[in-house]
Amino acid sequence: MLKARRNPVNVAAMHAVLIVYTLIALFPVFVILINSFKTRKAIFREPLSLPGADSFSLIGYETVLRQGDFFGYFQNSMIVTVASLFFILLFGAMAAFALAEYRFKGNTLMGLYLALGIMIPIRIGTVAILELMVSTGLVNTLMALILVYTAQGLPLAVFILSEFMRGVSDDLKNAGRIDGLSEYVIFFRLVLPLVRPAMATVAVFNMIPIWNDLWFPLILAPAEETKTLTLGSQVFIGQFVTDWNAVLSALSMAILPVLILYVIFSRQLIRGITSGAVK
Amino acid sequence: MTALSLSNVYKSFGPVEVLKDISLAVDEGEFVVFVGPSGCGKSTLLRVIAGLEDATDGTVEIGGEVVNEVPPAKRGIAMVFQTYALYPHLTVRGNMALGLKQEGQAKDVIEARIAEAARMLHLDPYLERRPAELSGGQRQRVAIGRAVVREPQLFLFDEPLSNLDAALRMNTRIEIADLHRKLGATMIYVTHDQIEAMTLADRIVVLRDGIVEQVGSPMELYNDPVNQFVAGFLGAPSMNFLPGGVLGKQAETAGIRPENLRIAEAGQLSGAVTHVEHLGGDTNVLVRIEAGEVLTLRLFGQHAHEVGDGVRVAFEERHLYLFDGAGARVR
């Protein structure tokens, strides 16, 4: 089917567009990467040139590793992101299943209520959230961040996943019920694997904002031992002097884990799309 | 003994009544087919029997026990779905074993039952495959096998052949009939296809808009329909209906089956041929009679009629079915 539509001019044009887009998207990352390996002078003199024999320097990385507990920050960011994603997916999928599968009074209303959060930014409630965290003693814990990010991610997750779950065959779930599977087994073993592409989408959409967030770590968990990577990197940015070597090195290292998570999820995403096509 | 008995079963979805006052008794070992047009509530009725939907009112008894409050897995039923509904993550063997494992059957019992079902349904070569690696017909046989190993009191089939192509449909139909003979189990089968109903059923239940129109053996329904709907629904090509006045009858509508019409010199009706279908064994001839109605004639064998030919159509009085304005039979 594809072959018939493949006209060489179209293919070339398509690839050209994709390549240009890729270049544009990757350019800043590339600049950050190359400059993180250069001396401060070289960064400012020729920001676009590759690190050469005399401009090469690891000073940025040395600063980052010496100053503060970089690996600690790293670990905090990782814990917060992974745990938040886990809870968003778990609770989002459960709520979505209930909304999609069971008929009960106020089902539609409940769905609307859960989706409302998509339109209302959670940051509006920062003061209330801070008061809540203070009175529950969760300030300066990673748990505070995980809770907030889970709340922030749930509305969209419920919205997307319930749409997908409505598409899962009723016959399959009913076959499971007749075979005596519990609703939990039907949910975890039959339905979840079939909505994996949607779960990957939700994960990718939520991952980056959580990883990059500065607002809530700054307000809820600024203590040294709970600092996230984004917050930790701020020490290199000063009002008067900014240690660009360190900033660029920190950023370079911060890209890696997101990249790995992204590759994991996007593979799921692609596998889901292609397996759906042949059914 | 009564395998299944429904008394005054109602089912509504919100304000919409989908099943209305359904009462029915099915004997042990019987093959009962629910037939009716799409959307008439056949699947809903089957799901109520299976316990996948709660009846709004009325009682469902299986094997003499009221099961209204019993979950599907404990009702002694097994179900085969139109979309196969195989577990995608399990092999054919795993699909068949799952229900038995949930019941807590011993390993050797499970093995023996799977082996028996696989032999009966010719599934031996595929036992270790996943559903994605099977053709439609094979998948449906696995779904049937999954029902067979449960050794249920009651088999429920929901349009199991609708997703298969014509040749496979016939083969699988024969396999299901065979299965019924071998197992002697009670089977309830839902279809919108009257040919499946006629060929498989001991007894047919004709449904329309959630109401039972008539219950009886295929020939009883064919020869003695209680109303115009049943008369028109069974038989292909379907019965001809024309205003009673055209045939000099008092009744609102008169019906006659296509095979009871002949082309003859001395026919009571005259008209012109508008279309001819040559099927080899049969010939279907469409004739527009002088009153303006188009009649379908089903002639045995091959006949050379041309579109536009003037013909006379003959019928016998005893083959006429008369209906009143509401569609009920006038005898």
Ligand SMILES: Nc1ncnc2c1ncn2[C@@H]1O[C@H](COP(=O)(O)OP(=O)(O)O)[C@@H](O)[C@H]1O
């Ligand atoms: N879960 C449901 N919610 C609301 N209406 C339903 C539901 N299931 C079925 N219906 C309605 O009940 C009627 C009968 O459906 P169904 O039993 O599937 O018909 P059939 O199997 O005879 O084609 C249809 O009009 C359908 O719209």
Ligand SMILES: [Mg+2]
């Ligand atoms: Mg149906």
